[in-house]
Each structure stands twice: as structure tokens, then as C-alpha cells.
Amino acid sequence: MSTLASVSSFPFDTVSELSADVRSRFYIDGRWMAPDAAGSVDVVAPSSGQLFATAALASASDIDRAVDAARRAFDTGPWPNMSGAERAACMKRMSAALASRMGLLSRLWTAEVGAPVWFSNQFAPTAVAMLDYYAELASTFAFEERRKTRAGHARIVRHPVGVAALIAPWNAQLPILSYKLGAALAAGCTVVVKAPPETPFDALVVAECAHEAGLPPGVLNVITADAQGGAHLVGKREVDKVSFTGSTATGKLIAKTCADRLTRVTLELGGKSAAVVLDDAVLEPTLAALAPFTMPFSGQICFAQTRILVPRQRERAFVDAYSAIANGLTVGDPWDVTTQIGPVASRRQLERVLEYIETGRREGARVTAGGGRHDQRGEGFFVQPTVFAGVTPDMTIAREEIFGPVVSIIAYDDVEQAIAIANDTDFGLSGTVFTADAEVGYAVARRIKSGNVSVNGLEMAPNVPFGGFKQSGVGREGGPEGLCAFLEEQAIYLAVDAGLQAG
């Protein structure tokens, strides 16, 4: 494994690339506004543990201003009443502006939360693809439809739901925001984006793109706020829809607040996804296809395949081969192009992950790779890629979301037991099946109670819905399903034979 040669200066360089507005203001009502109070948040580079930026943190009154602007823009502004094609034209200008800043946005992902450059360079551009997809959908979607009825016909009108609060976590701020923002804007909603304090700048760069694209004032408002600010936003009566991605615990709190006024809500929450390796799967190609999705971005991705289920008679071979892969990963400075695994995002994450590793040991699982803090210079938040074998489904590490580079290998006796173990979880976000027979793979995938299951790999496409069964969420993002989450259907019956027409 590699060690850190020195503390990188790149986080500081990246901040100096940001405009003064992005560094210290919020985007409200089409303008850059100074925060009302002097709230601020320190941003720490996970690779060094050092402070590299300070960002503005919203007070309740900043949030109120953002919500008021969105409310005004929805009630009296042009955006909700434009045609889908008109909105699409503006969104396409926005996605072009986003594409032109892709280098900066990728670097921000690495600077703020330590995503290795190979990872941020590959996945940041998915935000452009998502905005483009929703722009395209806005221009073709049937916002009105006519159906024949007994007395005449009905028109089904799909209205934008109203003011939407968009809340995303720190781990993949830009792609997650693009799902929400693309669908909300395509629908004709106005939005308040609450950026998390760990990644305060990305959404503000998106606001710059919206401004450049000529999005009408108040349609997009961006503030950075902590949990308290998020709760304040969700509780506002002017908010008609909440679209939240984050932990299951926070999702439950938000659902309770939304229940009071029956505010529409979409929840994208945690996961504990299983990779089911069937007996006919050939070891090496299976591992080549599976391994990249077990600890992506140090395991801090909601769909990480953190439970690997293998046939008991092949357990030994599988544990040896996968542990060798984990041990061979290059851990180090996220700015180094050869680094495969960077730090975890924060000291809080570091402590949480190390505690889970200790719990795994205490409960009797066997460490076959890693197993602790990565030995390197400086104060970076590095965890060794860690593999546990001999894990049973009742162990804490097999049940709770760790959100770190920690994977459990669980042996099964037959395919029925494998499916039962895969489903023996409160979560249901993702899953994979590996097999030589694609038809068998499909049949097994259908029986896994997860919103997204892939056979012999893992894919997420903009036109396909993503979301969770059980405690992994409510509702879907992506595809037309994601657009419908920002629409409210109204049926208007038109009776042709009522005899009311003049003459």
C-alpha cells in the first residue's frame, strides 16, 4: 500500500478557483446575497485533517428569504407556466454551463470530501447527463392528456407541485443534486437547495450556471445549512415538496415533519446491499466486475455492495481472492491519479468506521484484509480497506450501514438461503447477482427486495428509476418516475352534452 508523501496543497488551490460570491454568499432571488448573520462553517480536507476553507452558514432568516423567493417565483413568476420546451431550452444552457465547469466541480469533490480524482473525474460529469436527460424529457413529456369519459372527456393536467426543498448529503452532492434539480426544473417547480456544511460550494457553482443560463429569479435558490437549518426548511409551510437524500434516521425525522401538513416527500436513504454470487459464477471475472462496487469512494456510496454472499463450498477461494484485491488497493492522497482509495470524508466518519471494525471483531468475524486506520503520515482520515469473513447475518456489521471501506463475506448453503439472507435486512436499495446464466440471474434478481438490482455488474442510467424498498426510501428519482415526483395531477372533466352552450 502507498503512503502519503506530503500534505497536498490542492484543496487550497481549488478554493482559490471559486468566485468570491460562491465563497461567501448565498444565491437567492437571482442575486448573490450576504448571509444575514455571521454564521460560518469550517471545511476540513480529509486527506490532511487541516482546515482549508470557511463557508457561510445560513441562519433561519436566510432560509426564510430563500423560501419566500421561491414561493414568489412559483406564484407569480413565469417558470411554472412556460412550456416544457421553453424550460428545456433554459436547462440545456444550464447543463452547458455546468459542463464548462466540470474540471472545477470534480476538483471540489476531491477537495471537500476526499474522493480520489479517478472517481470524481468519472462521476461528476453524470450531473450534466442527468440535466440533459430531464431537459429532453421536459420537451417531450405529456404535461396534459385527454381521456374520453361517459359524458364527454377529461383533461389530465400535470401541474408542478410547487416550491420544492432539495436536500442532499455530502458524499455525492453534485450527482444527487442533478437528479433532484433536473426533475424539479423540468416539472416547473421552483426550488430551495440546502447544501450540506461538509460540501458547501458545489451547489453554489450550480447556481452560477443557472444565472448564466438565464433561469428566472427565484426559480433556484441555494443556501448552505446544517441539520438545524435543514429542519427549519422542511418545516416551512410555504414548502410543498421535500426531496431528501441522506441517512434513514434523518429521513424518518423529515417524514414526521412532512406528515403534519402532508407535504409531498421523496426519501432516498441508506443501504446494506448484497452481492449474490451464484455457484456457477466464474471467480475471476466475477471479482473483476464486483470489486469496484464494494468500496467505491471508500465505501461512502449508498449503493455499495457491502455484503458479499458466496456458496459455502467456495467461501475459502472467494475470501482469499477478494482479500488479496482489498490488500492490493492503493490507499493514499486523493489527488494522486494512482490512488484507488482515499480518506473517508471526516473525523466523524473515521471514528464511526473504526468503531464498526472493532464491533465486527468483538462479535466474532475474522479480519482477512485491513482492519484499522491506515498507517500514513499526517492527520488524514484514512481507513484500510477491510474485509471480514465468517460473518453471520445477525452480526452488527452485516445489518447496519457502515459507510466506509468495510465489506462482509457471508457463506450460504443454497440459493434459497442466499435470497433469504439478501432480504434479511431493513434496507432495500441496491443489489447484484453474479452468474453464468443471465436468465437465472434475472429470476434471482426479481426475488431480491431492492429498488435496483443488476446482473453481472452494476449500472445506473438517467432514464431508469432509482430508489429504495423498505427503509431505504420512499419514491423514485431518475426516469419519468423522478419527474412525476414533482408533479400533481389534476383531472378536469368537460361534459359536452350538458346543454349549457349558447345557441
Ligand code: NAD
Ligand atoms: P444525513 O442524514 O446526516 O444528512 C443528509 C442531509 O440532511 C445533509 O444535508 C444534512 O445537513 C441534512 N439534515 C440533517 N438533519 C436534518 C434534519 N433534521 N432535517 C433536514 N435536513 C437534515 O446523512 P449523511 O451522513 O450526510 O449522508 C450519508 C447517508 O446518505 C447514508 O445513509 C447514505 O446511504 C445516504 N445516501 C443515500 C443515497 C440514496 O440515493 N438512497 C445516496 C447517497 C447517500
